[in-house]
Amino acid sequence: MEKKSKNTTQNKVEAAKILSKPRIFFGVLLIFSSIVLTLSFISYLMKWKADQSQAGTLLDKSIKSDNIFGKIGDWLGNFFVFDSIGIAAFIIAFLCLVTGLLILKKNYFKPWKTFGHSLFFICWLPIFMGAITGGTGVLSGVYGFQIMDFLNAIIGTFGLWMVLLVSIGLYFMLEFNLNPSNVKSKLNDLNENTIGRVKDMMPNSGENFSADEELLDEAQTTENVPLSKENVIVKDLETAPINLKVSSDINPIKIPNQTSFTSTPVSAPKSNSETDDFKFEVEVAKEELDEYDKKANELVEKHGEYDHRLELAKFQMPTINLLKDYGPEEILVNQEELEENKNKIVGLLKNFNVGISEIKATIGPTVTLYEIVPEAGIRVSAIKKLQDDIALNLSALGIRIIAPMPGKGTIGIEVPRKNPTMVSMRSVISSAKFQNTDMDLPVVFGKTISNEVFMADLSKMPHLLMAGATGQGKSVGINAILTSLLFKKHPSELKFVMVDPKKVELSLYSKIERHYLAKLPDGEDAIITDTHKVINTLNSLCIEMDQRYDLLKNAFCKNLKEYNQKFSQRKLNPENGHRYLPYIVLVVDEFADLIMTAGKEVEQPIARLAQLARAVGIHLIVATQRPSVNVITGMIKANFPARVAFRVISSVDSRTILDSPGADQLIGKGDMLYFNGNEILRLQCAFVDTPEVEKLADFIGEQKGYASAFMLPEYSSEDSSSTVGAFDPNEKDVLFEDAARIVVSTQQGSTSMLQRQLKLGYNRAGRIMDQLEACGIVGGFNGAKAREVQISDLNSLENFLEELKK
Numbered sequence: 182m183e184k185k186s187k188n189t190t191q192n193k194v195e196a197a198k199i200l201s202k203p204r205i206f207f208g209v210l211l212i213f214s215s216i217v218l219t220l221s222f223i224s225y226l227m228k229w230k231a232d233q234s235q236a237g238t239l240l241d242k243s244i245k246s247d248n249i250f251g252k253i254g255d256w257l258g259n260f261f262v263f264d265s266i267g268i269a270a271f272i273i274a275f276l277c278l279v280t281g282l283l284i285l286k287k288n289y290f291k292p293w294k295t296f297g298h299s300l301f302f303i304c305w306l307p308i309f310m311g312a313i314t315g316g317t318g319v320l321s322g323v324y325g326f327q328i329m330d331f332l333n334a335i336i337g338t339f340g341l342w343m344v345l346l347v348s349i350g351l352y353f354m355l356e357f358n359l360n361p362s363n364v365k366s367k368l369n370d371l372n373e374n375t376i377g378r379v380k381d382m383m384p385n386s387g388e389n390f391s392a393d394e395e396l397l398d399e400a401q402t403t404e405n406v407p408l409s410k411e412n413v414i415v416k417d418l419e420t421a422p423i424n425l426k427v428s429s430d431i432n433p434i435k436i437p438n439q440t441s442f443t444s445t446p447v448s449a450p451k452s453n454s455e456t457d458d459f460k461f462e463v464e465v466a467k468e469e470l471d472e473y474d475k476k477a478n479e480l481v482e483k484h485g486e487y488d489h490r491l492e493l494a495k496f497q498m499p500t501i502n503l504l505k506d507y508g509p510e511e512i513l514v515n516q517e518e519l520e521e522n523k524n525k526i527v528g529l530l531k532n533f534n535v536g537i538s539e540i541k542a543t544i545g546p547t548v549t550l551y552e553i554v555p556e557a558g559i560r561v562s563a564i565k566k567l568q569d570d571i572a573l574n575l576s577a578l579g580i581r582i583i584a585p586m587p588g589k590g591t592i593g594i595e596v597p598r599k600n601p602t603m604v605s606m607r608s609v610i611s612s613a614k615f616q617n618t619d620m621d622l623p624v625v626f627g628k629t630i631s632n633e634v635f636m637a638d639l640s641k642m643p644h645l646l647m648a649g650a651t652g653q654g655k656s657v658g659i660n661a662i663l664t665s666l667l668f669k670k671h672p673s674e675l676k677f678v679m680v681d682p683k684k685v686e687l688s689l690y691s692k693i694e695r696h697y698l699a700k701l702p703d704g705e706d707a708i709i710t711d712t713h714k715v716i717n718t719l720n721s722l723c724i725e726m727d728q729r730y731d732l733l734k735n736a737f738c739k740n741l742k743e744y745n746q747k748f749s750q751r752k753l754n755p756e757n758g759h760r761y762l763p764y765i766v767l768v769v770d771e772f773a774d775l776i777m778t779a780g781k782e783v784e785q786p787i788a789r790l791a792q793l794a795r796a797v798g799i800h801l802i803v804a805t806q807r808p809s810v811n812v813i814t815g816m817i818k819a820n821f822p823a824r825v826a827f828r829v830i831s832s833v834d835s836r837t838i839l840d841s842p843g844a845d846q847l848i849g850k851g852d853m854l855y856f857n858g859n860e861i862l863r864l865q866c867a868f869v870d871t872p873e874v875e876k877l878a879d880f881i882g883e884q885k886g887y888a889s890a891f892m893l894p895e896y897s898s899e900d901s902s903s904t905v906g907a908f909d910p911n912e913k914d915v916l917f918e919d920a921a922r923i924v925v926s927t928q929q930g931s932t933s934m935l936q937r938q939l940k941l942g943y944n945r946a947g948r949i950m951d952q953l954e955a956c957g958i959v960g961g962f963n964g965a966k967a968r969e970v971q972i973s974d975l976n977s978l979e980n981f982l983e984e985l986k987k
């Protein structure tokens with residue numbers, strides 16, 4: 182039954198789609214008439230003075246006409262244009278077209294709306310043309326002239342113009358729903374869009390990076406990088422107007438006068454042409470701004486958004502010329518080598534009765550990946566077992582077998598190339614991928630096995646563990662990471678805390694101290710080499726982290742980006758301690774050395790930072806030569822999901838870093854494995870030499886910097902804080918009682934909170950905290966955590982303070 186009724190409905194729909202013959206006839210006739218009328222009118226307008234004299238001689242064969250449709254054309258032009266409504270006659274031709282299309286069921290136009298508008302202009306345009314031409318031309322037609330003349334006589338020329346302008350004004354107001362506030366907001370939007378687009382078009386917008394255009398072109402053509410296609414598409418989408426298309430041959434639904442959209446996807450409202458002429462208004466509910474937001478908006482209107490770059494507004498971002506050009510990085514295909522390796526692999530597998538149905542080679546900068554598809558029925562485990570045999574047979578260092586290739590259903594054998602291609606930092610920095618990235622902390626490591634530039638966002642990693650035996654490219658890797666960040670981030674956006682127990686690896690960066698480095702207030706060198714100072718710095722970073730968490734909590738923000746955005750929009754008051762927070766990247770070059778000398782004292786703050794600091798923009802890069810389990814402990818490993826391994830000595834070391842072997846099979850010289858928490862990628866690290874880093878540091882260091890390095894919070898070590906003396910009421914700070922009330926009411930014994938609430942320096946706040954401890958209001962120093970508060974409510978506190986005074 183149901184099926185039958187379904188069929189009948191379907192048939193009806195099909196039938197409705199088929200046009201009857203009279204429909205086709207009249208539809209086509211009207212469209213044809215529209216074309217004839219349009220061409221006749223155009224032709225008439227061009228030669229109307231000559232044609233008009235022949236208008237009455239329709240049947241006189243001896244008289245020739247210049248109109249494209251001859252005398253009929255003349256007659257039509259004369260009748261509709263000259264004798265009637267002037268150029269508004271084209272609207273009649275247009276109406277013929279619309280009617281023809283409607284008859285043919287082509288609902289390109291909404292009928293009632295179109296006829297309504299046409300009628301208005303058929304009345305208005307001739308009078309308007311009459312008023313402009315004074316009735317002398319063909320543009321107004323006789324009706325236009327006469328009505329204009331009549332109105333002119335009764336309301337005068339001024340009155341006539343008023344009527345014309347008011348009527349057209351009203352028309353546009355009703356049609357486009359224009360009112361002064363709408364117009365203002367539309368103009369504002371237009372303004373913002375224009376400014377936005379102009380900014381986008383500015384060569385230095387966003388990042389001030391200025392790579393040679395030539396180089397960029399070169400990079401785009403020589404690399405396999407998709408030429409920032411995504412970016413182009415995204416830009417197009419951003420600027421393209423969004424059309425809400427509603428299919429016209431579906432059933433109507435009722436829509437209330439005011440419709441509010443939610444973001445839930447809904448199927449398109451059904452409508453048909455008869456119901457299309459209702460007024461459809463969409464009103465986007467404006468968010469109610471509270472007092473605070475209003476004030477922020479006023480401030481932004483008055484002073485503009487807070488610009489964190491302002492203090493170093495003239496700072497020039499490094500240019501690509503600072504990096505050395507090592508020549509073209511074309512990959513030369515050595516056919517002989519390819520053939521030889523292929524034959525060896527196939528032959529060897531054949532010897533072990535492993536049939537191959539397909540083999541494919543991808544040539545990277547350092548290694549070639551041979552992907553084999555085993556014949557049906559061959560077990561992957563059978564090939565896996567042959568790993569050592571394959572490596573032995575190919576007798577090459579650096580063979581790695583990936584069985585199976587994740588997500589590919591093939592088995593990969595990586596074989597080092599005889600003549601590897603060097604990947605220069607210059608080539609990866611100038612790549613379109615790096616140039617156009619919108620990552621927060623972009624790090625360009627080098628190139629993948631398929632010769633694509635490989636980048637990762639440090640802010641998403643969120644911390645990086647690097648390991649590799651000595652001389653395998655670890656220092657170059659750290660320099661590549663630091664260079665990437667220096668090429669992309671302004672000094673106001675990023676600070677480094679550098680720990681270099683070897684004393685020589687990071688010393689080059691001391692030149693950029695006043696631009697990019699952070700240190701302890703009493704620290705002499707920004708690059709920390711002394712183990713004791715490292716402990717203080719790490720604990721200070723923990724305090725900075727806690728302070729940042731407090732700031733974020735007070736600002737109701739979940740992460741640093743959101744917080745900085747709010748601060749830039751002047752929604753956060755600097756008087757309450759709020760400030761623009763740069764990213765902080767802690768770089769530890771020789772972690773094993775630190776662990777050996779300081780052990781838990783270093784491990785604990787590092788683990789704490791690794792666990793918590795991500796949201797507040799503090800990221801860690803920890804490198805080590807000795808990836809043994811007592812250096813890379815379970816606690817460290819658990820908090821460093823992103824790991825990089827250069828060549829290590831044993832597969833045990835490889836397992837310690839990557840949880841799998843492979844790093845012991847690398848060939849050194851920047852050949853590396855990158856583990857992002859899910860998969861392991863083989864990359865060739867980009868090479869940046871010491872002179873290049875020196876040049877870059879000089880370029881930055883020679884520019885105007887801040888007065889000093891970025892100051893980390895002061896950290897008083899446990900030893901010094903344990904020497905809090907007895908409480909002396911005569912020496913207590915004038916703000917002592919206020920501080921006690923704050924601490925008790927918030928139940929938080931935090932010096933940084935006192936600093937903020939009482940607007941004090943760290944030292945004074947620290948002294949008050951010591952006094953609070955000495956009289957027993959708060960407990961003892963508790964590492965980087967807040968102290969315990971010993972009094973539970975304000976009443977008890979007031980009693981306690983009274984007692985103290987006695």
Ligand SMILES: Nc1ncnc2c1ncn2[C@@H]1O[C@H](COP(=O)(O)OP(=O)(O)OP(=O)(O)O)[C@@H](O)[C@H]1O
Pocket residue numbers: 603604649650651652653654655656657658806850851852865866867868869
């Ligand atoms: N990405 C690379 N491309 C080409 N060559 C490289 C690359 N990385 C390193 N090398 C070569 O390896 C040498 C040693 O690299 P690097 O100084 O980074 O090693 P390391 O692991 O830091 O050693 P150490 O721990 O002893 O300091 C470099 O001088 C360079 O010749």
